[in-house]
Amino acid sequence: MSHWSPVQKTLAALSLVVITMGALGWxxxxxxxxxxxxxxxxxTTGVAASASDTVLEKTIKVRFDGSIERDMPWEFKPxxxxxxxxxxxxxxxxxxxxxxxxxxxxxxxxxxVAPFTAGPYFIKIDCFCFTEQVLQPGExxxxxxxxxxxxxxxxxxxxxxxxxxxxxxxxxxTALPEEYAHLDADAPAPQN
Numbered sequence: 001m002s003h004w005s006p007v008q009k010t011l012a013a014l015s016l017v018v019i020t021m022g023a024l025g026w027x028x029x030x031x032x033x034x035x036x037x038x039x040x041x042x043x044t045t046g047v048a049a050s051a052s053d054t055v056l057e058k059t060i061k062v063r064f065d066g067s068i069e070r071d072m073p074w075e076f077k078p079x080x081x082x083x084x085x086x087x088x089x090x091x092x093x094x095x096x097x098x099x100x101x102x103x104x105x106x107x108x109x110x111x112x113v114a115p116f117t118a119g120p121y122f123i124k125i126d127c128f129c130f131t132e133q134v135l136q137p138g139e140x141x142x143x144x145x146x147x148x149x150x151x152x153x154x155x156x157x158x159x160x161x162x163x164x165x166x167x168x169x170x171x172x173x174t175a176l177p178e179e180y181a182h183l184d185a186d187a188p189a190p191q192n
Contacts, residue, residue, distance in 0.1 A: 046123040052148045055088035060149050061164040066095055069172045073101050074135065076171050079142065082164075087151040095128065095143045095169065099135035106134045107171045114166045121153035122165055132174060 004012070062085060064078035079094040099105050109129040113119045124130075128143035135141060145167070153159050 046120055046150070047125075051090045051125065052088035052123070052150065054151045055086050056151045056154070058087050058154065059084050060087060060153075060162065062091060062093070062147075062149070063164055063166040064093055064095070065166055065168040067168070067170045069170060072107060072171055072173045073105060074099055074107060074171055074173075076169075085149065087149050087153060090125065090146060090148050093145050093147070093167075095145070096140065097133065097135060097143060097171070098140040099137060102137045104134055104136050104176060106132055106174045106176045108132050108174050109169045109171050111167065111169045114168070115159070115162055117156065117159040118149075118153065118162045118165045121150040121156070121159055122167065123148050123150050129169060132177065133171075134177065 061082055063082045064080060066077045068074055068076050075096075075098040077096055079096050083091060083093065085091045097107075111127075111129050113122045125146040125148070127145040127147075129145070133141075133143065147167075149165065153162070
């Protein structure tokens with residue numbers, strides 16, 4: 001049996017701590033994403049393949065908000081500020097994005113719902129946020145989101161009191177997909 005010196009024991013313990021912290025750090029993002037999707041924590045929405053089977057007469061106001069990350073050069077905003085829909089009714093809203101630059105830019109949208117308690121009941125059927133978006137120089141697009149507010153919100157002891165739900169998106173610039181990389185290489189470098 002070998003005997004480790006106190007320095008070797010300390011280094012081994014520190015190495016174990018570093019490896020453990022690295023593994024926990026690596027797993028934190030996917031775990032947090034999974035946790036938010038399952039619980040609706042932090043305003044994470046639900047996703048469905050089709051419309052609700054039930055539509056109630058009770059209505060709720062849905063507000064729309066759009067922003068961009070600090071260095072994202074796009075212009076991005078909701079086409080409408082709010083709409084009123086019945087619980088379970090399928091809604092269709094649009095967001096507008098514009099690339100005023102002389103180069104193609106890829107972006108992805110992060111989103112949340114406020115109040116957070118309404119997150120699990122705000123169900124997206126289809127959304128531009130499900131995929132990366134690429135806008136060519138000077139391109140302006142209208143991007144849809146199809147959704148409904150699950151009638152089960154009326155059974156939730158906290159969420160049932162929500163009179164309005166705000167759906168917020170923030171666009172972030174991402175690396176261009178390979179099929180667009182040659183276009184970006186031809187564009188002049190951005191001036192700072």
